[in-house]
Amino acid sequence: MYGIVNKAVKGLILENYGESTWEKVKDHSGVDIDVFLSNEPYDDAITYKLAISASEVLGTPLSDVLNAFGEYWILRTGMENYGSLMEAGGDSLREFLVNLPNFHSRVMLMFPNLEPPEFRVSDIESDSVHVHYYSHRPALAEFVRGLLHGLAKMFKTEVEIKLLESREDGHEHEVFKVSW
């Protein structure tokens, strides 16, 4: 994944736990890189190692780390660095989610070698929508849940998020029901 992702993992830990905890997370992960370049691609294994190490060093379940990272990605990385792109996604949570399938095509203009996830939406109601998440990468469903919570906070909307189907349960992809 592009370095911006690892940079955000580092930012999340630095801002919440400080420099010494980041050093511990990095050492424990075995990743010997301190400065990540946003526009350079890195092996996915680096991102996974950092997230697993953060969970072990902090004594927090990996799912909580991934959830926190999803929120951070929207509220800090997205809103602070790519505000106009985030705003172009829609004027409400519902509109943003309905437009989500096209979102990473705009991101690809900045990151041409992106291997983006794929999103589809179905069951579009006035107060809920089903978000389908497809990826060749494993075990990121809780990251997606965190992203959805981050979007809800961005739009100051109270949400309930239910994972209806997942690859862990033998389905082909994840399906979240987002209700507000």
Ligand code: HEM
């Ligand atoms: C300005 C906002 C955003 C930027 C710049 C961005 C950029 C990226 C980048 C660079 C990656 C790593 C993939 C790679 O390097 O091949 C990524 C992955 C990912 N993005 Fe985005 N993204 C943004 C917003 C979103 C939003 C709004 C969602 C969904 C709510 C989302 C969902 C994901 C997921 C789930 C992945 C993990 C990759 C996978 O599942 O295969 N992103 N994105």
